[in-house]
Amino acid sequence: MIWVAWRFQRTVLCALALLALVIIAFTIVSGSVQHHDLSEFMHAPCRGMQIATPGRGDLCGQLAVKLDNAATFNPYIRVAGLVIAPLLGVMLGVLAVASEVERRTVRLAWSQSISRTRWFAAKVGVGAFFVVIILVPTAFVMSWWNGAIGSTDLFGRSTYVIAGWDLVAWGLFMFALTLLLGAAIRHVGWTLAAATLVFLAVAVTFPSTVRQHLVAPTVQWSQPSDKTQGNSLVYGESDSPAFIPANAWIFFSGIALRSTVGIPTYAQMNAIDPKVYGCINRYPHKTQSDINSATDKCYKKFDVENVVVYIPANQFWTLQLREGLIYLSAGIVFAGGALVLIRRIEP
Amino acid sequence: MVIETESLTKRFRRRTALNDCSLSIPRGRVVALVGPNGSGKTTLLRLLAGLSRPTQGRISVFGEEMSTSNTDLRARVGYLDQDRPLYERWRVREILEFGRRTNPAWDPAFAARHLALLDIDMESPVRNLSGGQRAQVALAVCFAKRPDLVLLDEPASALDPVARQDLLQNITELFADNEASVLMATHAIDDVSAICDYVIILSQSRVVLSEDLDYVLESHRLLSRGLNDGVSVPRDAVVLEERRTTREITYLVRLAMPMERDGWRIERPTFNEIAIAYLRDRPRSTSTLSVTDRGESGAP
Numbered sequence: 001m002i003w004v005a006w007r008f009q010r011t012v013l014c015a016l017a018l019l020a021l022v023i024i025a026f027t028i029v030s031g032s033v034q035h036h037d038l039s040e041f042m043h044a045p046c047r048g049m050q051i052a053t054p055g056r057g058d059l060c061g062q063l064a065v066k067l068d069n070a071a072t073f074n075p076y077i078r079v080a081g082l083v084i085a086p087l088l089g090v091m092l093g094v095l096a097v098a099s100e101v102e103r104r105t106v107r108l109a110w111s112q113s114i115s116r117t118r119w120f121a122a123k124v125g126v127g128a129f130f131v132v133i134i135l136v137p138t139a140f141v142m143s144w145w146n147g148a149i150g151s152t153d154l155f156g157r158s159t160y161v162i163a164g165w166d167l168v169a170w171g172l173f174m175f176a177l178t179l180l181l182g183a184a185i186r187h188v189g190w191t192l193a194a195a196t197l198v199f200l201a202v203a204v205t206f207p208s209t210v211r212q213h214l215v216a217p218t219v220q221w222s223q224p225s226d227k228t229q230g231n232s233l234v235y236g237e238s239d240s241p242a243f244i245p246a247n248a249w250i251f252f253s254g255i256a257l258r259s260t261v262g263i264p265t266y267a268q269m270n271a272i273d274p275k276v277y278g279c280i281n282r283y284p285h286k287t288q289s290d291i292n293s294a295t296d297k298c299y300k301k302f303d304v305e306n307v308v309v310y311i312p313a314n315q316f317w318t319l320q321l322r323e324g325l326i327y328l329s330a331g332i333v334f335a336g337g338a339l340v341l342i343r344r345i346e347p
Numbered sequence: 348m349v350i351e352t353e354s355l356t357k358r359f360r361r362r363t364a365l366n367d368c369s370l371s372i373p374r375g376r377v378v379a380l381v382g383p384n385g386s387g388k389t390t391l392l393r394l395l396a397g398l399s400r401p402t403q404g405r406i407s408v409f410g411e412e413m414s415t416s417n418t419d420l421r422a423r424v425g426y427l428d429q430d431r432p433l434y435e436r437w438r439v440r441e442i443l444e445f446g447r448r449t450n451p452a453w454d455p456a457f458a459a460r461h462l463a464l465l466d467i468d469m470e471s472p473v474r475n476l477s478g479g480q481r482a483q484v485a486l487a488v489c490f491a492k493r494p495d496l497v498l499l500d501e502p503a504s505a506l507d508p509v510a511r512q513d514l515l516q517n518i519t520e521l522f523a524d525n526e527a528s529v530l531m532a533t534h535a536i537d538d539v540s541a542i543c544d545y546v547i548i549l550s551q552s553r554v555v556l557s558e559d560l561d562y563v564l565e566s567h568r569l570l571s572r573g574l575n576d577g578v579s580v581p582r583d584a585v586v587l588e589e590r591r592t593t594r595e596i597t598y599l600v601r602l603a604m605p606m607e608r609d610g611w612r613i614e615r616p617t618f619n620e621i622a623i624a625y626l627r628d629r630p631r632s633t634s635t636l637s638v639t640d641r642g643e644s645g646a647p
Contacts, residue, residue: 004445008434104432108485111396112449113422113492116415343415346399 001114001122008123009095013130016088020134023080024141030073031145037067038150074149081142081162085135085171090195092131093178096123097338098191101182106347120339124179131171139167154316155249157207164316169324169331174199176331176338183341206323214322215315217251217263221305224295247313255304263309276302348410349374349496349528350395355404357390364390366552367404372530372545377519379539379560380532381622382549388532389429391549392498395530396426408496422451425494425527429501431485433473439484440469443491450492458491461517479510486517490527499531503538511535515542540618548625555625560618567621568606569614571597578610587624599624 006013046060097120100106109119142162146154153159161167177198182191255276256264276298283294299305311319350372357365365387372378382388393399394406397413397420406413411420433442439462447453462469465483467476476484482502489497502518503511518529519542530547533539539546539560546563548556556563567587572578574596580586584606588599599616606613 001448003448007437007441007445011436103435104428104430105434106432107398107426107428107430108432108434108488109449110398110415111421111424111426111428112446113418113451114449115418346393 001118002126004109005096005122005126008100009092009126009130012091012095016091017130017134020084020088020138023077023084024138026073027077027081027141027145030070030077031141031148034067034070034074034150035148037063037070041067071149077142077145078158078162081138081167082158084138085161085167086174086199088131088134089171089174089176090178090192090199092127093175094182094188094191094195096127096182097179097342098182098186098188101186101345101347102188104347106345110347116343117339120342124176124335127175127179128172131175132168135168135171139165142167152247154247154313155311160207160211164320166320166324166327169327173327173331173334176334179338180334180341183338183345186345210326211319211323212249212251212311214326215311215319217309217311219263220308220310221258222307223305224292224299245308245310245312248310250308250310252307252309254307255299256307258303258305260307264307272302272304276304348372349376349408350530351407352391352394353405353407355391355394355406356402357387357394357399358402363552365394365401368549368552368554369404370547370554370557372528372547372557374528375526376545377529377543378531378545378547379543380530380547380549381534381536381539381626382532383534383626386549387552388549389500392426392500392530392532395496396424396498397421398426422492423495425489425492425497427482427485427489427497427499427502429504429532431481433481433485435474436472438470438472439467439476442473442484442488443469446488446491452493454491454493457493458487461487461490465513465517477510479506479514482506482510482514483517486514495527497527497529499529501532501534503533503535511538518542536619536622539622546618546622548622550626563621564615564618566603567599567601567616569597569599569616569620571595571612571614572610576610581606581609587621588627 041060041063044060044063100109110116139162143164146159146163151159151163154163161170174195178191178195181194181198182188185191185194252264252266252269254264254266254269255273256269257272260268279298279301280291280294283290283297285291285294348371350370352368352370355365355368355370356363364385368387368391380388380391390399394401395408395413397415397417400415408420409423411417413420413424434445437445443455443458443462446458447455459469462484465480467480467483473481473484486499486502489499499518503514506514515538518531531538531543544560546556546558546560547554558566570580570584572595574591574594580598580600581602583603584598584600586598586600590597590599599620
């Protein structure tokens, strides 16, 4: 039966595998070129324009332009990375069930000496196997590429999925979802449309509503005068009132009442912020020391502290694992639902 | 009995496709399932093939309850769908490989021999085959699983007369080789007398006749007399159809026993005439026709 499932999906599988190979090859080339150019730029006398090099500006500028040019295709690679998993899952899913039911070839298959459960298991097994086989190297290359081009943004909408292993879970989720939709709708076109809508809905709402709750955020309170290891707090700068860890996913950064329960909100901060800074401004601030002193006094007067709420970069893989497990669990439920529907279909 | 159904009913939302059908089909017969469009032939075959579930009643095939999950029983039943659903992009060879991998009792030599005799190229994609060739490939898949019961839904539809004749000839030969029971739904009543020995007539979702073809032909007669002869139809005859000309009246009747000439001109009707008379009949309250249920309603 595995042969039957493979033969049925062979053409689309080969086309999608070829597409993935092209994306992988292009991504490797792009990543290698940009990594080389970035390294060259950072090792130039200007150290990536961090050091002023009078008389050597042309070289640095040329390297910067070269790096920019090499990054021209980055948006396309990100889009390809975001699209390949759902595309693969949807195409294989729609082919596995909706297409067979619509073309009525299930009448041929289901009148042979095999059960519908076995028929479905073979379809799911072959489809899921190829989703994994194609997406694991894709995810690996995408993750490498994100690092190779010097991207430090791990949690951005266009980065998070392609920077980790959720690409594979995404593909399996969409595959199972399309199996379920195909078994319910039984028409290729409508199944594709419904799968696309669900994909967009999940892609838009999941990061903003679910993802941030998958890992307990770190809440860091600090007085203006506090020092953190290796990172001094900046006095009096409203846009960076506290230490912000590198590459973290920041939910909140500002001042909040010490009595705040849970994660402070920007609305709460906006209520107290003018009072605190009004207080600070009433003190004489001829020197930095004056400002520091005024800030300390006003923070104590209003009982506020600097606070940053974030998910640190070292939680990235934990987040990926948990989100991936959610996709996989949902995928298993969808596949189970599809099987229930398939057993009821009267072709 | 190879097939037994009891009060079998299938509804699709508001439409009743099959209504209270009770059937018993003996083993080793080539059975014609005759009826107009929408009479429930395809629905009955799909229920028997385990593709569909009855709304009410039960289906027994070889003494076992047929269901969508009874794989062992389905292994003994070959089904040819009226749409001939085959994988369009596959080669004929791959279709046979599909059959081999999905049927434990698959006979590869039979399938290859059958298609070779018909000069069908094994490497040809299914989409390049003619309607007749497609039907033959589907038939090969159906028979090569070595079923004990073959269900054929309009096997000769959409074929030209030559292809149709060849297909029916093949079915006869395959039946002879396999010794399987065959249930064949057809619109073409002419096909019935050519290859079938048992007949079921469905009309308006009900079974109106289910009997041996020979018995059907023996038990029906055309009775003719002049319009003013004043002879009445025998009491135990069921009048199925009445035809009038300016001088003569003819009844197609079903007889419970041989009758005396008694002023009538008696002729044997063709199966075509009998079938059409049943198909034109009004819906009946019982699923099968009884000899006495019409009484003399059609008699003068």
